[in-house]
Amino acid sequence: MSQQPKRAGDWDVDVAVLAGSLVHEIKNPLSTLNINAQLLLEDWKDGTGPKEARTVKRLKVIVSEVERLERILQSFLRFTERHELSLKLASLNDLFQELAEFIEPEASRASIQVRLGLDSNLQSFSFDPDLIRQVFLNLILNAKSAMEEKGGELILRTRRIERGGHSWAVGEVIDTGHGMSRQLCDRLFHPYFSTRKGGTGLGLATSKRITEEHGGRIEVESQEGTGSQFSVLLPMEVTRS
């Protein structure tokens, strides 16, 4: 049987896949632009006259804007890509330990004290460690930005709770930063919502998506001027009654 002819407006292409390929197509010429701008910068940087200085200044603007575009595209890809979960029996405590060690040097430079509280009763369970690391890294970087001006305390905590007949592993990221108003809290997870200079606003949207792909959820409590708490609940096994 012959197929119906396609009409304009008939969509059988996944828009996310299409957008993803477009982004990949844009990334290659962008990196060529970046490399060439860096090479020009190298050629001009030792010049002494006003013309050289002007050229160097403009080239730096080009490099920094190209890099900004590259970051936007990277975040977009991370947000749109379909995650094939690669589930492994892993320890959320080990992941938190590793993240605390990773962030410690940068945090201490920003006068942020990192405190780690691990629940020793939290056993290993099945999750995708790479994707869940990305979730908590987004939360930790947000917490760090919220304390950038004054420093403060970053608490990383794990625990196990029982809710609705299920066991949940909970990972918490708590900060003493500038906090958020009620209205801001309502918009947090919307793609492209950001109040941060240079932020793409895709960090939390991506974290939410990955968490939900695991059957979990993210809960937020925040008070303006005091700080915020993000709790990521991940299902362990069903509790037998």
Ligand SMILES: Nc1ncnc2c1ncn2[C@@H]1O[C@H](COP(=O)(O)OP(=O)(O)OP(=O)(O)O)[C@@H](O)[C@H]1O
């Ligand atoms: N711990 C926090 N304290 C205060 N505000 C926060 C916190 N976490 C998130 N926010 C607010 O939520 C917004 C969205 O966060 P999200 O991580 O999605 O994007 P972003 O950090 O702005 O950019 P990026 O995509 O680079 O992560 C932030 O711009 C900020 O206004």
Ligand SMILES: [Mg+2]
């Ligand atoms: Mg962020």
